[in-house]
Amino acid sequence: MNKKWVGTNVPRKEGIEKVTGKSKYIDDLTFPDMIYGITVRSDVPRGTIRKIHFADNINWDEFTIVTIEDIPGENVVTLIESDQPFLADKEIRHQQEPILLLAHPDKSLLEEARRSIRIEVDELPAIFNIEESLNKKQIIYSDDNIIKEYLITKGNTDDVWDSAYKIVSEEYHTGAQEQLYIENNGMIAIANDEEVTVWGSMQCPYYIHKALMPLFDLPAEKIRIIQTATGGGFGGKEEYPSIIAGHAALLARKAQKPVKLMYDRAEDMVATTKRHPSHTRQKIAVDENGKLLAIDIDFVLDGGAYTTLSAVVLSRGAIHAAGPYACENIRIRARAVATNTPPQGAFRGFGAPQSIFAFERHLDLVAKQLNMCPVEFRKQNFLQQGSLNATGQKIEEEVRLDKVLDLALEKSQYFAKKKQFAVHNSQKNVKTYKGVGLASFYHGAGFTGSGEVYLASIVGARLTADGKVKVLAASTEIGQGTNTIFSQIAADALGIDYDMVEIETPDTSKVPNSGPTVASRTCMIVGKLVESAVCGIRDTLLKSNLLTSEYTSQQFITASKKYLEDFGELKIFVKYKPPAGIHWDEKNYRGSAYSAYAWAVYVAEVSVDKYTYEMQVDDFVAVQEVGEVVHPILAQGQIEGGVAQGIGYALYEDVVWRNGQMANNQMTNYIIPTSLDAPDIRVFFSEPFQPGGVRKGIGELPMDGTAPAVISAVENATGKHVCHVPLRPEDLMMLYRKET
Amino acid sequence: MEEKKNLSQKEISRRSFLKGAGIASVGAVIATTASVDIKADTKNDSDVIGKNGISCEFDVNGKKYAQKVPPRTTLAELLREDLNLTGTKVVCDRGACGACTVIVDGKSVCSCMTLAIDSAGKKIETIEGLANGDELHPLQEAFVNHDALQCGFCTPGMVMSCKNLLDHNAQPTLPEVRKAVSGNLCRCGTYPHVFKAVMDVSGKKGE
Numbered sequence A: 001m002n003k004k005w006v007g008t009n010v011p012r013k014e015g016i017e018k019v020t021g022k023s024k025y026i027d028d029l030t031f032p033d034m035i036y037g038i039t040v041r042s043d044v045p046r047g048t049i050r051k052i053h054f055a056d057n058i059n060w061d062e063f064t065i066v067t068i069e070d071i072p073g074e075n076v077v078t079l080i081e082s083d084q085p086f087l088a089d090k091e092i093r094h095q096q097e098p099i100l101l102l103a104h105p106d107k108s109l110l111e112e113a114r115r116s117i118r119i120e121v122d123e124l125p126a127i128f129n130i131e132e133s134l135n136k137k138q139i140i141y142s143d144d145n146i147i148k149e150y151l152i153t154k155g156n157t158d159d160v161w162d163s164a165y166k167i168v169s170e171e172y173h174t175g176a177q178e179q180l181y182i183e184n185n186g187m188i189a190i191a192n193d194e195e196v197t198v199w200g201s202m203q204c205p206y207y208i209h210k211a212l213m214p215l216f217d218l219p220a221e222k223i224r225i226i227q228t229a230t231g232g233g234f235g236g237k238e239e240y241p242s243i244i245a246g247h248a249a250l251l252a253r254k255a256q257k258p259v260k261l262m263y264d265r266a267e268d269m270v271a272t273t274k275r276h277p278s279h280t281r282q283k284i285a286v287d288e289n290g291k292l293l294a295i296d297i298d299f300v301l302d303g304g305a306y307t308t309l310s311a312v313v314l315s316r317g318a319i320h321a322a323g324p325y326a327c328e329n330i331r332i333r334a335r336a337v338a339t340n341t342p343p344q345g346a347f348r349g350f351g352a353p354q355s356i357f358a359f360e361r362h363l364d365l366v367a368k369q370l371n372m373c374p375v376e377f378r379k380q381n382f383l384q385q386g387s388l389n390a391t392g393q394k395i396e397e398e399v400r401l402d403k404v405l406d407l408a409l410e411k412s413q414y415f416a417k418k419k420q421f422a423v424h425n426s427q428k429n430v431k432t433y434k435g436v437g438l439a440s441f442y443h444g445a446g447f448t449g450s451g452e453v454y455l456a457s458i459v460g461a462r463l464t465a466d467g468k469v470k471v472l473a474a475s476t477e478i479g480q481g482t483n484t485i486f487s488q489i490a491a492d493a494l495g496i497d498y499d500m501v502e503i504e505t506p507d508t509s510k511v512p513n514s515g516p517t518v519a520s521r522t523c524m525i526v527g528k529l530v531e532s533a534v535c536g537i538r539d540t541l542l543k544s545n546l547l548t549s550e551y552t553s554q555q556f557i558t559a560s561k562k563y564l565e566d567f568g569e570l571k572i573f574v575k576y577k578p579p580a581g582i583h584w585d586e587k588n589y590r591g592s593a594y595s596a597y598a599w600a601v602y603v604a605e606v607s608v609d610k611y612t613y614e615m616q617v618d619d620f621v622a623v624q625e626v627g628e629v630v631h632p633i634l635a636q637g638q639i640e641g642g643v644a645q646g647i648g649y650a651l652y653e654d655v656v657w658r659n660g661q662m663a664n665n666q667m668t669n670y671i672i673p674t675s676l677d678a679p680d681i682r683v684f685f686s687e688p689f690q691p692g693g694v695r696k697g698i699g700e701l702p703m704d705g706t707a708p709a710v711i712s713a714v715e716n717a718t719g720k721h722v723c724h725v726p727l728r729p730e731d732l733m734m735l736y737r738k739e740t
Numbered sequence B: 001m002e003e004k005k006n007l008s009q010k011e012i013s014r015r016s017f018l019k020g021a022g023i024a025s026v027g028a029v030i031a032t033t034a035s036v037d038i039k040a041d042t043k044n045d046s047d048v049i050g051k052n053g054i055s056c057e058f059d060v061n062g063k064k065y066a067q068k069v070p071p072r073t074t075l076a077e078l079l080r081e082d083l084n085l086t087g088t089k090v091v092c093d094r095g096a097c098g099a100c101t102v103i104v105d106g107k108s109v110c111s112c113m114t115l116a117i118d119s120a121g122k123k124i125e126t127i128e129g130l131a132n133g134d135e136l137h138p139l140q141e142a143f144v145n146h147d148a149l150q151c152g153f154c155t156p157g158m159v160m161s162c163k164n165l166l167d168h169n170a171q172p173t174l175p176e177v178r179k180a181v182s183g184n185l186c187r188c189g190t191y192p193h194v195f196k197a198v199m200d201v202s203g204k205k206g207e
């Protein structure tokens, strides 16, 4: 196939609309007769609802009030397990549990009304963190607080400990992280007894669709979900939007009017999901040359009050826990535990940033104890073509992670900087310590294990009246460039102009279920399906003798129009077929966890203020192998964005918990990197390992390696072994205090 | 005759009240310019500082709008809800993110922290006013060319901050650009592309 569009920097499809302010996001829409909704929540972390009191300073007759009595179907958010209710029935499991819904034509009256409702609760003792949950201080989930547990074993670690040259053990913690997509969550719904339509900000229209069918006890065709322009998601709009959509629709059904339910920033931050906090125990055995002999990892995530996506987040975290390294003996025990906090959820990286942080930090520690260069130590343990990773998957492609490493070392001047900083740091009169650090990692693209097989994604394509091609997929544009890359891929597959490809709005009444927009799968998995679907269109035109094998864009248009004239419509749907040779044993967690991996080495350079302990990232080099790059500028933007979030994760973003909920739920006190904090992020894509246009995901990759690289640089600057993120200046100060 | 006189006296005192309030409350946004004639809703005197609207005239992107706004209305609410100019975004609603940035009399302001009545009579510029029909403003063009937007939600505010910078400093240095947008949070991390876009426009200007 001749590639004219893939690999070039065509203008983003929706660029002009966004830059002129014309894009319509959910809060930009108003419907005739529309009223406004609000959610009344619990304010205790655990208990049993006894009674609900409505204060008499409010004229409640003016309000639409939805209680569990108004739920026509099942009061449960359908996802992996069906344990989370749309509205709490009796039991309260966290402080932000929705209990009632209100709506009124005047939105300025809502807040006072919300405050005029008192929920009388018999409080129960609650647990708020991993330790309390593991210690079973209270049992709040099944009989042991464990939401999900996996065990990955390879070889036999127990045979190694006695004879090993060195064994190094340590514990690592990572904090929660708020996605902080800039557009707040929101939905508008219209509903009656027969049908429900919801518009809103979301990543996965079909997740909402699936959750609303049982809620309203309506068949698939009676529920319609439409994505509006969406101001970022990063995983945060993967599953929580189902709840907001359900709430808006319940209110709309009761009010018999369109209802807009917008969260303000504070509510969005306190009530919706975040990255799972983690606690990891590492134990590694090496020989005297630094060869990894055994790896034993105990990885625990705090899942919050309900199952939601924790099981799959945990799975990805566990599979990535031993990184891109070869080792004969591996044991990874992974558990997600329940606490009385709002459920944690998806966030770029999906469990991998947590486990990779712990492992990469630990490798630095092992290298130090071996008196070895951390780079050499890693390099000699890299997975190679033919080696088996932690799940026993044979790496088929010709991995050249050493090449990626070399490029990163060269671009960052790693060794020269290390020497230079050592001299700098030894001088008495300097105000800052400087350091450089590195992380190497890989990220599996697409759903884990048999996920893609179960999903069985479908993509369609059809001809439009003016002879162009329209892609039909539920994959959402959330800033990452879905519409642009689909158009590039389709245009090349057909050999027509980029502008001749259109993308249908993700609307469940118009597009098939191409699976959720998560797991960096859109370009790799759905992109392939787009290719096949549009090829189906072309083949039909060829077979009907309207096209010959060589054609121009204009001829394509003419042929399409003729086809429509003769036959009325041309729509092609294709379904995902798993690639050959992919086997996954779900029970034993063995086999090919992912059909492709992206490989990367990141290097960070930091300075640390000697007096204030403030840390600043001065330079960042991100080198990765992601297969074919469809749109270099867009891809670069994805990496830069992920690195910026990773820097935030490492140094700034501190979710302060109080009684099981976020206490700093404002943009003033939850700090993310600004234009002044983000360093120069230098992004390089290494030559694809495999020829033939294999694409791997890139969205999540940059989130994995950034924090460990940054913290490694801080360690290089200060000589302190840091075992947690976020690392605030005060934490660093305490590390200094501890020593003196 | 007598009634009219009373009325105008009340108007004066009301204005000085507003002025006083503006001076007294640190960080509050109530402050009026003498040149703006704020007329009370004469029918319901006691409600002037309450729910009922004050008649004001607004100049947004060169277009005049006569609008009655309750004093508590923010400029962001006026733009988005009354004038249906939804390009300006509200995110934090408390001056922390810059998504709502517009330009008022040559200064960039957070429209969520500015009272509408305080912008009456002033020249208000929003994202909708930049392009000339289908012809993009050079800054918008540069944003598209450098892909300085991903999800696009911070973009209107980001563009307005950059425009304000270029209006006052046609050829800024990189640190000046960094600083100019330091109040505009972008979670997609488009900062490097924004810098490039602004430098690109300023370079063109320098030619």
Ligand code: FES
Pocket: B089, B090, B091, B092, B093, B094, B095, B096, B097, B098, B099, B100, B101, B110, B111, B112, B113
């Ligand atoms: S919405 Fe105005 S600063 Fe955030």
Ligand code: FES
Pocket: A182, A231, A232, A479, B148, B149, B150, B151, B152, B153, B154, B155, B185, B186, B187, B188, B189, B190
């Ligand atoms: S482009 Fe998404 S927040 Fe800036």
